[in-house]
Each structure stands twice: as C-alpha cells, then as structure tokens.
Amino acid sequence: MKNRTPIEKALYYFKENNFFFHLFLLFKNNFDFSKKQSDRIDVSEFTDEELNPVVTFLEMDPSIFAENKFIELSEFEEKLQTTFGLDMSLSDFLTAYFHNILKIDSEESIYPHQDMKNFFEYLEKEYALLTGWFQYLKRGTSDSQWIYQLVSESPTIFEDYVLHLSEAVRLLPDRPLRLSLFSQIVVGETHAFDRHTTLGKLLLHVFAEDTRFHAIEPVKLPESNEAINRLLLKFNILRDDITNYATVVNVYAETIEGYHPMWESAAHSHSVMNVPMRELINIVTAYPANEDQTVWIVENPVVFSSILDEVPNVPMICTHGEFNLATLELLDRLVEEECNIKYAGDITPDGIRRAERILMRYPENSQPWKMDIPSYLNARSDEEVINQNDMKKLNQFALDIFACLKDEMRDRKKPAYQEALLSDMISELKYYYQ
Structure with missing residues (x-):
C-alpha cells in the first residue's frame, strides 16, 4: 500500500466499497450532463446505512448529515486532495476512477470493450423489444458505465434483469396503472421496480433512452421524485396517485x-x-x-x-x-x-x-x-x-x-x-x- 501513488491509493480506497460507485456516478452526471452544474448533490434517495462510508470519509457528524442529505462537491474535492495528497480536481479524479474500474483502454475511446459490444448484440437478437436501448448502450457513453459494471459482475444476472425489462416493455399498460401492481404483474414482486432497486434504475434508464428528443442526446436519469413520476407517467405508470x-x-x-x-x-x-x-x-x-x-x-x-x-x-x-x-x-x-x-x-x-x-x-x-x-x-x-x-x-x-x-x-x-x-x-x- 505504501508503495502506491496517490491516485492508486485513492482508487483502492473507493473501490473497496460499492456505494462510492453509485455516488461517483451522480457526481459525474452532474459534471457531464447538467447545463448548470450544481455545487452540491442530493443523496436523500440513499439510506443512512448506505451513506455511512461517505460520512466516515468526510468525517461528518452523522446526526447533522441525516437531517440534510447533501454532499458539497467542493468539500468532497478538498477532502479527496488532502487525504490522498492528490493534485487533481474532482472531475479529473472521476474520469480516472471510471476508466480504471471499467478498464477502458483509452481516454479518447467512446466504446466499451469489444466483448461488451458482442454481449449487447447477443441480447439485441434475443430481446428485440429493447433494440434501441442496446444500440445506445453499445455507444459506451459515461451515463451507461454503471450498467457495464453490472454486466462485468455477472452477465447471467444482468440477462435476468433484461428479461424482466423486456416483459415490462411488452406489458406496458394502455391506461394508468400503479407501479406496485405493474411490478407484481411483470416480476411477481410489488417492489421490484422501486427507484432504489437495480431493476428500477434500469427501467428508468430504458424509459429515459426512449424519450430522448434527439438520437445524439445522452440519457439523463431523472433525479427528483417529480421527474421520476413524470417519466413513468409517460408510460402510463403511476408511482404515487394519492399523496401527490x-x-x-x-x-x-x-x-x-x-x-x-x-x-x-x-x-x-x-x-x-x-x-x-x-x-x-x-x-x-x-x-x-x-x-x-x-x-x-x-x-x-x-x-x-x-x-x-x-x-x-x-x-x-x-x-x-x-x-x-x-x-x-x-x-x-x-x-x-x-x-x-x-x-x-x-x-x-x-x-x-x-x-x-x-x-x-x-x-x-x-x-x-x-x-x-x-x-x-x-x-x-x-x-x-x-x-x-x-x-x-x-x-x-x-x-x-x-x-x-x-x-x-x-x-x-x-x-x-x-x-x-x-x-x-x-x-x-x-x-x-x-
């Protein structure tokens, strides 16, 4: 460990806990796709237990953080630099992090590995209802990097997700239907498509890809509850029709x-x-x-x-x-x-x-x-x-x-x-x- 460079120490530290992958994805989407970049990131969608690693890293008071679940990017960047002796911005570190964890060969390359492309081509033939989504994934854009990691961890489990996603597209309702009932029909589990689940995030990515205005536009996952509700409603799915x-x-x-x-x-x-x-x-x-x-x-x-x-x-x-x-x-x-x-x-x-x-x-x-x-x-x-x-x-x-x-x-x-x-x-x- 002591022979590692500052960037290697940082990469090793953050790769030890999977939560940072999801957190860094929020950071990177803010840098890459926000017209007006935010100074802080809302992490209220995560549980207190999931957020423990970032509380520890930032040396924050858990009780204060529990009341105001925002992470100041400048504070995170300063802590990153002082902890590991890094002489680089948070944005540059995120680029290094994702290139390392996904083993992309060149910073100029916009395509994932050929074997990843081959896998998506196989899925495209097997699940034709998701053809447009697979074609987008093969482009290797940064918003899809968390999906590449899912494939890398277990292609078999990912294909199970794809099976449910294909069924979801096939069974989209003609009239508004509650999300829990839709989940029960498609998966046999009422909370399968909840926003905090992997399958729920994948479904939102499929819908977001389908509703892009232009083919060159990147997919931007909705972050707020209202943005999620509006996206689901475009496909006649109601997430909350009483308290809203x-x-x-x-x-x-x-x-x-x-x-x-x-x-x-x-x-x-x-x-x-x-x-x-x-x-x-x-x-x-x-x-x-x-x-x-x-x-x-x-x-x-x-x-x-x-x-x-x-x-x-x-x-x-x-x-x-x-x-x-x-x-x-x-x-x-x-x-x-x-x-x-x-x-x-x-x-x-x-x-x-x-x-x-x-x-x-x-x-x-x-x-x-x-x-x-x-x-x-x-x-x-x-x-x-x-x-x-x-x-x-x-x-x-x-x-x-x-x-x-x-x-x-x-x-x-x-x-x-x-x-x-x-x-x-x-x-x-x-x-x-x-």
Whole structure:
C-alpha cells in the first residue's frame, strides 16, 4: 500500500466499497450532463446505512448529515486532495476512477470493450423489444458505465434483469396503472421496480433512452421524485396517485363525460380541494370558475388561506413550495384552455428559480406577480442574509424579466418573503374580484 501513488491509493480506497460507485456516478452526471452544474448533490434517495462510508470519509457528524442529505462537491474535492495528497480536481479524479474500474483502454475511446459490444448484440437478437436501448448502450457513453459494471459482475444476472425489462416493455399498460401492481404483474414482486432497486434504475434508464428528443442526446436519469413520476407517467405508470396532490380553489374541471360534479360543487361553495393525481388523470380540461381567464398561484399555504379569508372567490392554486406532478398536470390543463397564470413566490434565489421554471414551461401564458423590485424593497428582511451558495443559484437561469431584480438582490443580499406582501396581494385581488 505504501508503495502506491496517490491516485492508486485513492482508487483502492473507493473501490473497496460499492456505494462510492453509485455516488461517483451522480457526481459525474452532474459534471457531464447538467447545463448548470450544481455545487452540491442530493443523496436523500440513499439510506443512512448506505451513506455511512461517505460520512466516515468526510468525517461528518452523522446526526447533522441525516437531517440534510447533501454532499458539497467542493468539500468532497478538498477532502479527496488532502487525504490522498492528490493534485487533481474532482472531475479529473472521476474520469480516472471510471476508466480504471471499467478498464477502458483509452481516454479518447467512446466504446466499451469489444466483448461488451458482442454481449449487447447477443441480447439485441434475443430481446428485440429493447433494440434501441442496446444500440445506445453499445455507444459506451459515461451515463451507461454503471450498467457495464453490472454486466462485468455477472452477465447471467444482468440477462435476468433484461428479461424482466423486456416483459415490462411488452406489458406496458394502455391506461394508468400503479407501479406496485405493474411490478407484481411483470416480476411477481410489488417492489421490484422501486427507484432504489437495480431493476428500477434500469427501467428508468430504458424509459429515459426512449424519450430522448434527439438520437445524439445522452440519457439523463431523472433525479427528483417529480421527474421520476413524470417519466413513468409517460408510460402510463403511476408511482404515487394519492399523496401527490394539487391544492386548488374556485376552478371548474371536466371529464370526457362533461362537468365534474365535485369540482363544480367545490367552486360554488369556494371550498379548497386537495386533488390527488388519481382524480386528475380523468380530467380533460380545467378553467377558472368565473369569466376572467386568470388563475393565481402562491407557494405559501398561509398566504393562500389568508387571501381566501378576504377574497373567497379568487381562482387560486397553492404549490406548497416545490411543484409536484399533480400541480403541473393541473396547470397543463389550465394552459390548454388558454388561461393566464400569475405566479407569486418568495423573492429568494430558490423562489426566483421556481418562478423561472413556470415562466419557461408556459412562456405564453404566465407572468410573475409581486416579484419585482418595488415588492422586493418593501418585503426584504432586515436581519436575514442570503448565503454565498444560495446566491450562486441566481445564475442558474437567465430570463430577462428577472435580470434587474437579481442585480438588486446581489447588491443587498437580503431575501424577501410572501407574507410581507400579503396586504398588497389582498388589495389587488379585491379590486379584481369584488
């Protein structure tokens, strides 16, 4: 061990535990495929037991890490360099790591070994429903490296996975079906396709390859729960159709058979509904329960309820912070009816990021609400300061509509929250809905 070079010591250390392979794959995908690289990686999908090796390596407090499962890339890079005496970046180390573990002969080579290609060609002949996926795997792209390792460890076990994947493609449902039931039908095991299982990750890779916009586009596995839910739904598979819901008030909806009585009754009584994905699947159209085609969106549930106390007939949606699949499905229905979306969020780096996501998703039908410089100056916090890592998020998107507001935030480094703008919101909405 003492005769090894620093890079050999590092490679030996990380190859001793298989967890680092999956962790480094997340790191590398962030470097290779993210348009705006993240400074930290979300590892909440892993269990505390699985994360023990990284906690040990980083010498972190397990209790603190358990509450905030993020790994700062700069912190990992610094620890990597100091522990092994490496004079290289994390990105360069990942390249060396994957070339070593997969025994790729040349850094310029984009193809796996010939025997790997031959194996995929054999599978392609045996399982024709996965032809497009096998052809992609033969290209040897970095997002497929974890799959090559599965093949290297046991071609027989991998072929068993392929058999189930082929059956999954053959048995894709015509109507939405819960993931657990689909797993039971295909594999005979309700949790076989869960996101943390190898088979579940392979199924997502198959689906992600199938939904690429262009043949030269790399496969990017969805990372967030909502991204996974949306990908599965494209193939009529529901991962969660009850707890994934949209909070809405004063909106009508129709099924293929006509007016939906539940939505109609709720709108007449100005009652708030938490509508689960299970119910939204059957909705073909949605629109405000008044003549105006505007729907107001707020991210804070306290603000949502407070507005309703004063303006009970306003068509409104509460996102509870991040957008879930059910909320986006409802917004899609509203936009299809050419509704106008007014979005109000906290004036923070994360709040602006969410607003930009809405404006980019619905460029012709959405505008920010109470997210301008006057609102920021009126609502900004006197005590709280935006930290440096959060300030970097202001660079993730680049919509002109927020350019001046971002400059103001960079100068003042203060956040502003919706609650401070509540009276202005209510006054404006009263003008519209008296």
